[in-house]
Amino acid sequence: MHLEVDVRLPRGQFYLKTDLPEDGRSMGILGSSGSGKSTLLGLIAGSITPDSGRIALGGEVLYDGRKGVVVPPEQRSVAAVLQHDPAKHDSTVRETLEEGYGRAPKPRRHFKLGVFIDALELGGFMQRTVAQLSAGERRRVAFAHALAQHPSLLLLDDAFSGIGKEHREGLMSLLRPLQAELAMPVVYASSSLAEIAGLGEDVAIIDGGRVVRMGSLRTLARERGMLRYLGLSPVDNLIQLRVDSHDVEGGCTLASLFGAPFILPLRPGLQRGSDVNVSIRSSDIALSRQYLSGISIQNQLKGRVCAIIPSGDKAFVQVDCGVTLLAEVTTRACLDLRLKEGDSVYCLIKAHAVRYLAELD
16 A cells, blocks of 8 residues: 655645555654654644645545645544544543444454453443543543544554553554454554554654655664664664563563573563563674583574674674674674684673663663
Protein backbone atom coordinates (compact mmCIF):
# COMPACT_ATOMS: atom_id res chain seq x y z
CA MET A 1 0.00 0.00 0.00
CA HIS A 2 1.60 3.22 -1.20
CA LEU A 3 1.40 6.33 0.98
CA GLU A 4 2.00 9.76 -0.51
CA VAL A 5 1.94 13.06 1.38
CA ASP A 6 3.08 16.18 -0.44
CA VAL A 7 1.31 19.22 1.01
CA ARG A 8 1.84 22.71 2.28
CA LEU A 9 0.71 24.38 5.48
CA PRO A 10 1.47 27.84 6.89
CA ARG A 11 4.02 26.09 9.13
CA GLY A 12 5.88 24.61 6.13
CA GLN A 13 5.93 21.78 3.62
CA PHE A 14 5.29 18.15 4.58
CA TYR A 15 6.57 15.39 2.38
CA LEU A 16 6.54 11.59 2.70
CA LYS A 17 6.40 8.92 0.01
CA THR A 18 6.74 5.29 1.02
CA ASP A 19 5.40 1.80 0.41
CA LEU A 20 3.85 0.60 3.65
CA PRO A 21 4.43 -3.08 4.48
CA GLU A 22 1.65 -5.23 3.00
CA ASP A 23 2.03 -7.87 5.74
CA GLY A 24 0.95 -5.50 8.51
CA ARG A 25 4.39 -4.68 9.82
CA SER A 26 4.90 -1.30 11.47
CA MET A 27 6.83 1.76 10.43
CA GLY A 28 8.14 4.19 12.99
CA ILE A 29 8.31 7.96 12.53
CA LEU A 30 11.19 9.17 14.70
CA GLY A 31 11.94 12.82 15.31
CA SER A 32 12.70 15.38 17.94
CA SER A 33 10.04 17.66 19.44
CA GLY A 34 8.69 20.07 16.84
CA SER A 35 9.91 18.04 13.86
CA GLY A 36 6.39 17.66 12.46
CA LYS A 37 5.51 14.08 13.49
CA SER A 38 2.09 14.92 14.94
CA THR A 39 1.21 17.21 12.04
CA LEU A 40 2.14 14.56 9.49
CA LEU A 41 -0.12 11.96 11.14
CA GLY A 42 -2.91 14.51 11.48
CA LEU A 43 -2.74 15.22 7.75
CA ILE A 44 -3.07 11.53 6.91
CA ALA A 45 -5.91 11.03 9.39
CA GLY A 46 -7.76 14.11 8.16
CA SER A 47 -7.80 16.02 11.44
CA ILE A 48 -5.62 18.68 9.76
CA THR A 49 -6.45 20.10 6.33
CA PRO A 50 -3.54 21.49 4.30
CA ASP A 51 -3.56 24.63 2.18
CA SER A 52 -2.49 22.82 -0.98
CA GLY A 53 -0.95 19.62 -2.27
CA ARG A 54 -1.96 15.97 -2.40
CA ILE A 55 -2.42 13.00 -0.03
CA ALA A 56 -3.08 9.49 -1.36
CA LEU A 57 -3.21 6.07 0.27
CA GLY A 58 -3.24 2.82 -1.69
CA GLY A 59 -4.36 4.58 -4.86
CA GLU A 60 -7.20 6.44 -3.11
CA VAL A 61 -6.86 10.23 -3.13
CA LEU A 62 -7.65 11.57 0.34
CA TYR A 63 -6.84 15.18 -0.44
CA ASP A 64 -6.13 17.08 -3.64
CA GLY A 65 -6.00 20.87 -3.39
CA ARG A 66 -6.20 21.44 -7.15
CA LYS A 67 -9.23 19.19 -7.69
CA GLY A 68 -10.99 20.18 -4.48
CA VAL A 69 -10.95 16.63 -3.07
CA VAL A 70 -11.18 16.46 0.73
CA VAL A 71 -12.24 13.06 2.11
CA PRO A 72 -13.64 13.49 5.65
CA PRO A 73 -11.79 11.62 8.43
CA GLU A 74 -14.70 9.24 9.09
CA GLN A 75 -14.69 8.14 5.43
CA ARG A 76 -10.97 7.34 5.29
CA SER A 77 -9.78 3.75 5.76
CA VAL A 78 -7.52 5.17 8.45
CA ALA A 79 -7.90 5.12 12.23
CA ALA A 80 -5.76 7.17 14.56
CA VAL A 81 -4.87 7.71 18.20
CA LEU A 82 -3.54 11.25 18.17
CA GLN A 83 -2.38 13.72 20.81
CA HIS A 84 -5.62 15.68 20.36
CA ASP A 85 -8.56 13.53 21.45
CA PRO A 86 -11.38 14.03 18.90
CA ALA A 87 -13.99 12.00 20.85
CA LYS A 88 -17.27 13.67 21.79
CA HIS A 89 -16.97 14.01 25.55
CA ASP A 90 -20.74 14.01 26.08
CA SER A 91 -21.08 10.56 24.48
CA THR A 92 -20.92 7.44 26.62
CA VAL A 93 -18.06 5.00 26.19
CA ARG A 94 -20.50 2.47 24.70
CA GLU A 95 -21.76 5.00 22.13
CA THR A 96 -18.22 5.97 21.25
CA LEU A 97 -17.07 2.39 20.69
CA GLU A 98 -20.20 1.37 18.79
CA GLU A 99 -19.73 4.36 16.50
CA GLY A 100 -16.17 3.21 15.76
CA TYR A 101 -17.25 -0.38 15.16
CA GLY A 102 -19.97 0.87 12.83
CA ARG A 103 -17.29 2.32 10.56
CA ALA A 104 -15.63 -1.10 10.11
CA PRO A 105 -16.28 -2.65 6.69
CA LYS A 106 -18.17 -5.91 7.28
CA PRO A 107 -15.64 -8.07 5.37
CA ARG A 108 -12.89 -6.84 7.74
CA ARG A 109 -14.80 -7.43 11.01
CA HIS A 110 -12.61 -10.29 12.23
CA PHE A 111 -12.96 -9.26 15.88
CA LYS A 112 -16.10 -8.48 17.85
CA LEU A 113 -16.35 -5.25 19.81
CA GLY A 114 -16.13 -7.14 23.09
CA VAL A 115 -12.57 -8.20 22.29
CA PHE A 116 -11.40 -4.59 22.45
CA ILE A 117 -13.50 -3.82 25.52
CA ASP A 118 -12.03 -6.78 27.40
CA ALA A 119 -8.44 -6.22 26.26
CA LEU A 120 -8.49 -2.62 27.52
CA GLU A 121 -10.61 -3.36 30.60
CA LEU A 122 -13.36 -0.91 29.68
CA GLY A 123 -16.32 -3.01 30.79
CA GLY A 124 -16.86 -0.97 33.96
CA PHE A 125 -16.94 2.35 32.08
CA MET A 126 -19.46 1.64 29.34
CA GLN A 127 -22.25 3.84 30.75
CA ARG A 128 -19.98 6.73 31.70
CA THR A 129 -19.47 9.70 29.43
CA VAL A 130 -15.99 10.27 28.04
CA ALA A 131 -15.83 13.52 30.05
CA GLN A 132 -16.12 11.52 33.28
CA LEU A 133 -12.98 9.48 32.57
CA SER A 134 -9.40 10.16 33.57
CA ALA A 135 -6.81 11.04 30.92
CA GLY A 136 -5.47 7.47 30.91
CA GLU A 137 -8.97 5.99 30.62
CA ARG A 138 -9.79 8.30 27.73
CA ARG A 139 -6.63 7.16 25.97
CA ARG A 140 -7.72 3.53 26.35
CA VAL A 141 -11.14 4.40 24.89
CA ALA A 142 -9.42 6.17 21.98
CA PHE A 143 -7.36 3.03 21.33
CA ALA A 144 -10.43 0.77 21.43
CA HIS A 145 -12.34 3.19 19.16
CA ALA A 146 -9.52 3.14 16.60
CA LEU A 147 -9.00 -0.63 16.66
CA ALA A 148 -12.75 -1.35 16.48
CA GLN A 149 -12.79 0.31 13.05
CA HIS A 150 -10.60 -2.51 11.64
CA PRO A 151 -8.77 0.09 9.52
CA SER A 152 -6.43 -0.44 6.59
CA LEU A 153 -3.91 1.81 8.33
CA LEU A 154 -3.49 2.65 12.02
CA LEU A 155 -1.77 5.87 13.07
CA LEU A 156 -0.38 6.24 16.60
CA ASP A 157 1.08 9.48 17.92
CA ASP A 158 3.03 8.77 21.14
CA ALA A 159 -0.08 6.76 21.90
CA PHE A 160 1.23 4.72 24.83
CA SER A 161 2.08 7.70 27.01
CA GLY A 162 -0.03 7.76 30.16
CA ILE A 163 -1.76 4.49 29.38
CA GLY A 164 -0.08 2.34 32.03
CA LYS A 165 2.30 -0.58 31.64
CA GLU A 166 -0.30 -3.33 32.13
CA HIS A 167 -2.62 -1.91 29.48
CA ARG A 168 0.32 -1.29 27.14
CA GLU A 169 1.19 -5.00 27.27
CA GLY A 170 -2.44 -5.91 26.61
CA LEU A 171 -2.54 -3.60 23.62
CA MET A 172 0.67 -5.02 22.18
CA SER A 173 -0.73 -8.57 22.42
CA LEU A 174 -3.89 -7.35 20.64
CA LEU A 175 -2.08 -5.36 17.96
CA ARG A 176 -0.04 -8.29 16.66
CA PRO A 177 -2.97 -10.51 15.58
CA LEU A 178 -4.79 -7.47 14.21
CA GLN A 179 -1.79 -6.56 12.07
CA ALA A 180 -1.46 -10.12 10.82
CA GLU A 181 -5.13 -10.90 10.09
CA LEU A 182 -6.03 -7.51 8.63
CA ALA A 183 -2.67 -6.78 6.97
CA MET A 184 -2.92 -3.50 8.87
CA PRO A 185 0.29 -1.45 8.88
CA VAL A 186 0.87 0.72 11.92
CA VAL A 187 2.63 4.08 11.59
CA TYR A 188 3.88 5.09 15.02
CA ALA A 189 5.31 8.54 15.67
CA SER A 190 7.49 9.08 18.72
CA SER A 191 10.60 10.79 20.03
CA SER A 192 11.35 7.61 22.01
CA LEU A 193 13.73 5.13 20.42
CA ALA A 194 12.52 2.49 22.89
CA GLU A 195 8.86 2.70 21.84
CA ILE A 196 9.73 2.70 18.14
CA ALA A 197 11.80 -0.46 18.64
CA GLY A 198 8.93 -2.13 20.48
CA LEU A 199 6.65 -1.96 17.43
CA GLY A 200 8.79 -2.52 14.37
CA GLU A 201 12.03 -2.42 12.47
CA ASP A 202 11.38 0.10 9.65
CA VAL A 203 11.95 3.74 10.57
CA ALA A 204 11.61 7.13 8.91
CA ILE A 205 13.45 10.03 10.53
CA ILE A 206 11.63 13.33 10.11
CA ASP A 207 12.76 16.92 10.49
CA GLY A 208 10.84 20.04 9.49
CA GLY A 209 8.02 17.90 8.11
CA ARG A 210 10.26 16.08 5.66
CA VAL A 211 11.70 12.58 5.85
CA VAL A 212 15.48 12.95 5.90
CA ARG A 213 16.36 9.26 6.27
CA MET A 214 14.61 5.89 6.01
CA GLY A 215 15.85 2.42 6.81
CA SER A 216 16.00 -0.31 9.42
CA LEU A 217 16.24 0.74 13.05
CA ARG A 218 19.30 -1.43 13.54
CA THR A 219 21.12 0.44 10.77
CA LEU A 220 20.02 3.94 11.76
CA ALA A 221 20.77 3.32 15.45
CA ARG A 222 24.44 3.01 14.57
CA GLU A 223 24.58 6.29 12.72
CA ARG A 224 25.96 8.46 15.49
CA GLY A 225 25.56 11.70 13.58
CA MET A 226 21.91 10.99 12.77
CA LEU A 227 20.86 10.16 16.33
CA ARG A 228 22.83 13.01 17.86
CA TYR A 229 21.13 15.28 15.35
CA LEU A 230 17.84 14.14 16.90
CA GLY A 231 19.13 14.64 20.43
CA LEU A 232 19.27 10.88 21.08
CA SER A 233 22.16 8.77 22.35
CA PRO A 234 23.92 6.60 19.77
CA VAL A 235 23.30 2.87 19.98
CA ASP A 236 26.12 0.77 18.54
CA ASN A 237 24.39 -2.60 18.94
CA LEU A 238 20.67 -3.20 19.11
CA ILE A 239 19.54 -6.81 19.55
CA GLN A 240 16.35 -8.64 20.44
CA LEU A 241 16.46 -11.46 23.00
CA ARG A 242 13.91 -13.97 24.28
CA VAL A 243 13.33 -13.89 28.06
CA ASP A 244 13.66 -17.43 29.47
CA SER A 245 13.57 -17.06 33.26
CA HIS A 246 14.72 -15.00 36.24
CA ASP A 247 17.40 -15.90 38.78
CA VAL A 248 16.48 -13.58 41.63
CA GLU A 249 19.05 -15.09 43.99
CA GLY A 250 21.76 -14.77 41.34
CA GLY A 251 20.66 -11.23 40.46
CA CYS A 252 20.12 -11.77 36.75
CA THR A 253 17.54 -12.42 34.04
CA LEU A 254 18.24 -15.38 31.77
CA ALA A 255 17.57 -14.89 28.07
CA SER A 256 18.57 -16.43 24.76
CA LEU A 257 19.75 -15.29 21.34
CA PHE A 258 18.96 -17.86 18.64
CA GLY A 259 19.13 -20.53 21.33
CA ALA A 260 22.41 -19.32 22.83
CA PRO A 261 22.18 -18.32 26.52
CA PHE A 262 22.50 -14.64 27.38
CA ILE A 263 22.70 -13.13 30.89
CA LEU A 264 20.97 -9.80 31.54
CA PRO A 265 20.56 -7.45 34.51
CA LEU A 266 17.70 -8.68 36.68
CA ARG A 267 14.27 -7.44 35.62
CA PRO A 268 11.77 -9.84 37.25
CA GLY A 269 8.84 -7.91 35.74
CA LEU A 270 9.68 -9.13 32.24
CA GLN A 271 7.31 -11.86 31.11
CA ARG A 272 8.85 -15.25 30.35
CA GLY A 273 8.76 -16.04 26.65
CA SER A 274 8.52 -12.37 25.69
CA ASP A 275 10.97 -10.53 23.45
CA VAL A 276 13.07 -7.70 24.82
CA ASN A 277 15.25 -5.17 22.98
CA VAL A 278 18.63 -4.34 24.49
CA SER A 279 21.56 -2.16 23.47
CA ILE A 280 25.29 -2.70 23.97
CA ARG A 281 27.98 -0.10 23.34
CA SER A 282 30.74 -1.23 21.01
CA SER A 283 33.30 -0.23 23.65
CA ASP A 284 31.68 -2.74 26.07
CA ILE A 285 32.44 -5.72 23.83
CA ALA A 286 35.84 -7.42 24.14
CA LEU A 287 37.13 -10.03 21.71
CA SER A 288 38.85 -13.34 22.33
CA ARG A 289 40.22 -16.05 20.06
CA GLN A 290 38.81 -18.77 22.35
CA TYR A 291 36.19 -19.34 24.99
CA LEU A 292 37.47 -18.21 28.39
CA SER A 293 36.65 -20.06 31.58
CA GLY A 294 37.20 -18.85 35.13
CA ILE A 295 36.26 -15.20 34.45
CA SER A 296 33.32 -13.10 35.62
CA ILE A 297 32.20 -12.17 32.07
CA GLN A 298 29.33 -14.59 31.47
CA ASN A 299 28.22 -13.65 27.95
CA GLN A 300 30.58 -15.17 25.40
CA LEU A 301 29.05 -15.29 21.93
CA LYS A 302 30.91 -17.10 19.17
CA GLY A 303 30.91 -15.45 15.77
CA ARG A 304 32.76 -14.74 12.56
CA VAL A 305 34.58 -11.52 11.67
CA CYS A 306 32.73 -9.83 8.79
CA ALA A 307 34.76 -6.64 8.51
CA ILE A 308 37.45 -4.60 10.25
CA ILE A 309 37.01 -0.83 10.03
CA PRO A 310 40.06 1.26 11.07
CA SER A 311 39.28 4.52 12.89
CA GLY A 312 42.33 6.43 14.11
CA ASP A 313 43.96 4.57 17.00
CA LYS A 314 41.15 2.02 17.19
CA ALA A 315 39.19 -0.33 14.99
CA PHE A 316 35.56 -1.37 14.78
CA VAL A 317 35.21 -5.11 14.23
CA GLN A 318 31.93 -6.41 12.82
CA VAL A 319 31.17 -9.92 14.10
CA ASP A 320 28.34 -12.13 12.85
CA CYS A 321 26.88 -13.98 15.88
CA GLY A 322 23.50 -14.60 14.28
CA VAL A 323 23.13 -10.85 14.55
CA THR A 324 25.94 -8.49 13.62
CA LEU A 325 27.72 -6.98 16.60
CA LEU A 326 30.12 -4.05 16.45
CA ALA A 327 33.10 -4.27 18.81
CA GLU A 328 35.50 -1.37 19.41
CA VAL A 329 39.10 -2.40 20.13
CA THR A 330 42.46 -0.67 19.98
CA THR A 331 44.53 -1.01 16.84
CA ARG A 332 47.18 -2.80 18.92
CA ALA A 333 44.65 -5.36 20.18
CA CYS A 334 43.53 -5.97 16.62
CA LEU A 335 47.15 -6.54 15.55
CA ASP A 336 47.99 -8.74 18.56
CA LEU A 337 44.99 -10.96 17.82
CA ARG A 338 45.97 -10.97 14.12
CA LEU A 339 42.33 -10.50 13.20
CA LYS A 340 41.20 -10.80 9.62
CA GLU A 341 37.88 -11.28 7.87
CA GLY A 342 36.51 -14.79 8.24
CA ASP A 343 38.20 -15.50 11.59
CA SER A 344 36.23 -17.07 14.44
CA VAL A 345 36.13 -15.00 17.64
CA TYR A 346 34.17 -14.74 20.87
CA CYS A 347 32.40 -11.51 21.83
CA LEU A 348 32.73 -11.00 25.60
CA ILE A 349 29.97 -8.90 27.20
CA LYS A 350 29.41 -8.19 30.89
CA ALA A 351 25.80 -8.57 31.93
CA HIS A 352 25.67 -5.10 33.47
CA ALA A 353 27.02 -3.55 30.27
CA VAL A 354 23.68 -4.45 28.63
CA ARG A 355 21.06 -1.71 28.66
CA TYR A 356 17.35 -2.29 28.19
CA LEU A 357 16.13 -0.11 25.36
CA ALA A 358 12.92 0.64 27.24
CA GLU A 359 15.09 2.32 29.91
CA LEU A 360 17.47 4.06 27.54
CA ASP A 361 15.44 7.22 26.80
